[in-house]
Amino acid sequence: MMTSRSTVFYFKLALWLAVFTIVYNLAEGLVSLYFGYEDESLALFGFGADSFIEVISGLGIMHMIIRIRNNPASKRDSFEKTALKITGTAFYILVVGLVSSSLYNIWTGHTPETTFWGVVISLLSIVIMGGLVWGKRLAGNQLNSDPILADANCTMVCLYMSVVLLLSSGIYELTGIGFIDSLGGLGLAWFAFSEGRECFEKVKSDKYCNC
Template sequence: MKDSKKLYKVAFGLAVFTIIYNILEGLISTYLGFEDESLALFGFGADSFIEVISGLGIAHMILRIQSNPESKRDGFERTALRITGFAFYILVVALVITSMYNIWIGHKPLTTFWGVIISAISIVVMWALVAWKRRVGNQLNSAPILADANCTMVCVYMSVILLVSSGIYELFGILYIDSLGTLGLAYFAFKEGKECFEKAKNDTHCCCD
């Protein structure tokens, strides 16, 4: 009993850390993305802010299952999922329209250096979070926590897209690569939005496999 209580505290701590990290990542990425005229970095930062809303739902979920592991998803979590889903869809529309416009006018970012740095840091941090969440989830035999770990992997994929697009542009200055990277981020944002609405309608834990 004591061990499980301690593990739930660790799981909640990981959720809080994820929220704080995404706030900082969002602030830094949107600022530098705007300054460097890198849509991919700016979109990455905007996605981080949306992940904060999702993170609040996850933190609440952990407190709920700690009190009653067999309990179902409650109203707070469903509302958080719907808000997150709407936010992702709005982000997708904004990123697709802006990236297509940038391709149309041949826009190029001033630099993507910070995109490389931020994405590399994010890959390391998010991968560590995935491993830690999976470890705690397996020890607790908790499907919801393991599902959250799987969903965190999406952040790793998005970080890889930002790293690749930013790295290619920084090395070779290829036109449109920043916009193409943005479209890649929009694809995953759309998938996340869809999954949020699916989860809000039922009690399945995650579709992020």
């Protein structure tokens, strides 16, 4: 059985991981958008846009952790539901942008200048997201908290998106096959659609989905 000191420690860990997730995604989003635009890489640009959406989601997660720390039996409140609605809508908008841009680039034969920074950013993101998943699962298991474990599973989706960016950027950098970057954009769109749907499912119920 956990002591009160251990409970406080793991709640602090969960909260600091949520704060770090917000700060990291903000920085990652800025860098990815800049290099995605400069290098004309749709996959990297879309990855950056997703990072900003994750910032909004992260604010809801941070609020959730504080809520369950103060009242473990409490249900999802209006702040979290609003954050989920905004996040879900933003994901759907991103899906439309990525799909339409990917198809247009494939049709016109547009190719990036380079995807070098996509490789660098995705590798860093895989390492960071892997660490966040481990830390969130540790805190969730120690606290026996389904909400925190669900957040860890959602962070896994960010890791999968990083892998998609790495594959598309790496293959293009090695082969120069033009449509690979656009396929990466479509891969990101698929995950973004799944996350958007998940957000609205959470709004409709008090269950914590597994992403």
